[in-house]
Amino acid sequence: MSSQTDINERMRAILVDWLIEVHYKLMLMPETLYLTVYIIDQYLSMENVPRKELQLVGVSAMLIASKYEEIRAPLVKDLLCISYNSFTREQVLSKEKSILNKLQWNLTVPTMYMFIVRYLKAAMGNRELENMAFFYAELSLVQYTMLLYAPSVTAAAAVYAARCTLNMSPLWSDVLEHHTGLAEWQLLECARRLASLHATASGSKHKGVHTKYSNPKLGAVSLYSPAKRLI
Structure with a gap:
């Protein structure tokens, strides 16, 4: 977090706290939650994220984790709806690709x-x-x-x-x-x-x-x- 210029620990806490609520509402597997937070932290350690994009990173990370862990991952439109349409489908998919490339698609980790x-x-x-x-x-x-x-x-x-x-x-x-x-x-x-x-x-x-x-x-x-x- 010390490498970030526009976000801080408090903003990360707000994001993760919200994602825990989203995860519970969507009735996702517990593995999905822990992998989501891992993906966020790994990405933040590699990429400088503007404040306005932090929630987008969180939603995209949950989409990635869901595709990895869930039998039926939530649709992008479901995540957009629960995020009050704060961004577009194209933004989520673009950020998903960016995160995966940054992590070199390495999602098999001991959470x-x-x-x-x-x-x-x-x-x-x-x-x-x-x-x-x-x-x-x-x-x-x-x-x-x-x-x-x-x-x-x-x-x-x-x-x-x-x-x-x-x-x-x-x-x-x-x-x-x-x-x-x-x-x-x-x-x-x-x-x-x-x-x-x-x-x-x-x-x-x-x-x-x-x-x-x-x-x-x-x-x-x-x-x-x-x-x-x-x-």
Whole structure:
């Protein structure tokens, strides 16, 4: 982001928060969301993007990710409609081509989703743990500073923070340490950041994730109190 001249971390947060809402409304696969954010961040690291084109980059990235992950990708007109026709079909397709060329069509990457699914299997938890872990994972997507951590570390920290919030015992097991390659002490810093994001989510300007996970269908986990041991 330091190489960008017309956009900043706050604008990226607004974009990702909005895309999480769009993703949920369109009922897309979870893999699509994580790949969308990966594509955006990779493109922003390579290309200087004017402020007026940032939303276009986000929509085009979601179109690319949908074509890669979905059985039936949303149509361009659907994305235009949900974007209040802020740009044309030709602009979306042109930006899609530009992004793919810049990324050299390399879309097969280990996103945070790949890791968190594996770790949740190792945790042998219930749906409540899954919802809580994904809530933390999506909170991290919005925050640019969380890119400090590797996707595998954030995924492990999300599972750990979820277990802390739900008062599960043990908080971290030998099985989880084996599958993640990370000891409990190695997760604390990242987990504390996630818990801090949880604590401020309801009052944040970017409420997309909090609102999504306040839905009873997702266990209303965003309404839980964050783990005191991490705050």
